[in-house]
Amino acid sequence: MSDSPVRPVPAVVPVGSGEAGSLQVASPVFGRPVTYHAQATVAQALEPSDVPRLMSLVASVDGEAGKASELGGGLLWQRDSGYSALSLTVTPEGERVVVRGDLNLGGRQFAYFGGAFGAALLTGLVATNVVPGAQAAAVGVGALLPFGVVARALWNASARRSAVALRELVDRVAAALRGAPE
Known part of the structure; x- marks a missing residue:
């Protein structure tokens, strides 16, 4: 494949915080970023027999229906709930x-702040x-101010939970590759 060294994903979140990082910075108005990235490297080759086990593991850990496929001898798991x-x-x-x-x-952030705007419009x-x-x-x-403050607090809590869950998912898949008990 490639001989280039694996570069760590730049993260806004401090290293070791237990959540995924983001290439975006937090917005002063909306709060936490919309996109998150997490990466782990396992120092061993991927065996073809590992792929079905990984598909099953990701499906059980993620908790939402998704689509798994083999990609270049590896695994690609995707899901899109709209939110x-x-x-x-x-x-x-x-x-x-x-x-x-x-x-x-992005869809989840839109739902929170769209709901706040809609509530303010209805109030008017x-x-x-x-x-x-x-x-x-x-x-x-x-x-708009109180509804926006509530939406921002809910969004920040939701985004943080999702970033932690992403980090845990990546770490759990990496641990499964290392042979750690699931």
């Missing part, structure tokens, strides 16, 4: 195996029954 998309590759590179997980949570519409139009618009705009 999140996961791609996990187990790629042989000579006498080592690289396990890489990529997670995109309901306010039109009580106060004149301009004041109702001010109520709706004013409602």
Whole structure:
């Protein structure tokens, strides 16, 4: 395959924090990044008999329905729920195996902040029954702040849980390749 050294994935999250890193920086408005990446390297060759066992392991650990396929003597696992998309590759590179997980949570972030915007809009519409139009618009705009704060807190907690789960998934697949008990 390639003789280039495996470079660590740049991470915004501190090394050893137990969660996946991201190539994006946190947004001052929306909070945590939308995409996460985790990688592990196993110093052994991938045996063809390992692929079905890895497919089964990933399916049981991920907990959501996905599509597994063989790719270049390795494994590609993909799933897309509409709220999140996961791609996990187990790629042989000579006498080592690289396990890489990529997670995109763009749909989930949109759901949280779209819900906050919709709630603020609904608040403004309901306010039109009580106060004149301009004041109702001010109520709706004013409602954006608390709804946005709640959405940001929920988003940050959800994204952190997903980043931790991605790191655990990659580590568990790497441990299975090393022969550690599942």
